[in-house]
Amino acid sequence: MLPTARLSSAITTSFLNGTGSRPLGTFKPEHIRDWLAELERAIPASSYRRVIFASVSGVFTAAVEDDHLHRNPCKSSTVRAPSPSRRRVVPWTAERTFSVRAALPSQYRAAIDLGAGCGLRQGEIFGLPADEIGFDTGWLHVAYQVKVSGGKLVFAPPKREKERDVPLPDSVADALKEHMNAHPPVEVALPWQRPDGRLVTKRLLFVRPDGEGAVRRTDFNTRFWKPSLVAAGVIPEPNPGERHLAAREHGMHALRHFYASVLLDAGENVKALSTYLGHTDPGFTLRVYTHLMPASDGRSRKAIDAMYSSKIAR
Numbered sequence: 001m002l003p004t005a006r007l008s009s010a011i012t013t014s015f016l017n018g019t020g021s022r023p024l025g026t027f028k029p030e031h032i033r034d035w036l037a038e039l040e041r042a043i044p045a046s047s048y049r050r051v052i053f054a055s056v057s058g059v060f061t062a063a064v065e066d067d068h069l070h071r072n073p074c075k076s077s078t079v080r081a082p083s084p085s086r087r088r089v090v091p092w093t094a095e096r097t098f099s100v101r102a103a104l105p106s107q108y109r110a111a112i113d114l115g116a117g118c119g120l121r122q123g124e125i126f127g128l129p130a131d132e133i134g135f136d137t138g139w140l141h142v143a144y145q146v147k148v149s150g151g152k153l154v155f156a157p158p159k160r161e162k163e164r165d166v167p168l169p170d171s172v173a174d175a176l177k178e179h180m181n182a183h184p185p186v187e188v189a190l191p192w193q194r195p196d197g198r199l200v201t202k203r204l205l206f207v208r209p210d211g212e213g214a215v216r217r218t219d220f221n222t223r224f225w226k227p228s229l230v231a232a233g234v235i236p237e238p239n240p241g242e243r244h245l246a247a248r249e250h251g252m253h254a255l256r257h258f259y260a261s262v263l264l265d266a267g268e269n270v271k272a273l274s275t276y277l278g279h280t281d282p283g284f285t286l287r288v289y290t291h292l293m294p295a296s297d298g299r300s301r302k303a304i305d306a307m308y309s310s311k312i313a314r
Contacts, residue, residue: 024068027060029076036082049082057081088291091261092254096232103231108224110179111206115255116262117172119277122252123147124158126215129202130185133168133176140168142278144202146214152195153214155202158278166276179205188214217252225252260285264292 022031036053043049057074064072073079101112114120114128123145132141143163147156157163186207191197206215209223226244229235235245256277263273270293274285 024063027069027073029073029078032056032073032076032079036079040082046082046084050084053081089257089260089288090249091257091292094258096234097255097258099232100228100234103228104224105209107179107183107209108206108220110175111252112255113172113175115252116258117169117175118166119256119259120166121145121159121256121278122217123156125252126204126206126217126220127155127202128205130180130205131203133173135168135173135177138168138170138173139165141165146190146217148216149191149193150195153190153216154193154195154197155190155200156193160278160280162278162280164275164278176205186211190214221251260289261292264289265294267294 036049039049039052043052053074057072060069060072060074063069074081097112097116101109104112111125114125115122118140120128120140120142124142127144127146128140128142129144132143134140141163142158142165145156145158146153148154149156183205185203185205187201188204188207189199189201192200204214207213208215208219222244226235226247229247229250230237230244234250235247238244260273260277263276264270270286270289271282273289274282277285279285
């Protein structure tokens, strides 16, 4: 009924529990409304619920086209799709960013520099080959990521296959050189894009603690990232026998938000920032980060004051 290969078992269970087992052609808007109510209780994040709802609606649209249904119950006027999340990005402070960095094992601290200093995504950090770092040119080429496909780690292009070049600040370059001296890059061979893809070998900056193989983000998050958040006071320490608190807003993606906030505060334009972050649409970048841009009224006052000062000085 659902494209379960792309949805978690929890999502599938939620759908089945919310609607019950019934033939595809018998679904009505009331069943979708009940399921959405259950989904909201199970998954607080509106962004996740919107993706799930869109997937389910797509299945029903295909059923309509194949004459299994007269109409898509998800498109009924009485069914309200999950609303877009209106939560504003609240970037980390520099103090928090460097506290988390200090709490990580030394072999992973430079990952913070690539996220907070170059805006790389987590998979791009773990998939960064040593030969893509332009120490002489001052640029970093982002062309690979490590991701999971069919339960296996693979090399793949960046999100939406958008390769890009980002500025490599001297401070980040120095941190990477220090890291590579202490933890030399390791050759890792992974399939390309899917488990049965051709093998690709790259010298990666970050590997598993045993020095063998690429880093799996879920393992890293559980073993290293969340404990570092606890040490830095970002999330509370779990009770004995319990897992760490779920804190999606404090995942490694927070480093990209920090990077964006620093660049915008320094006066970088949105188009350039969008390119460095690998966004397809600068408008998306603007919508996410517009509240972090310096207020135009302050720039206007400074500009006029500067002009008046120069005239009065004469």
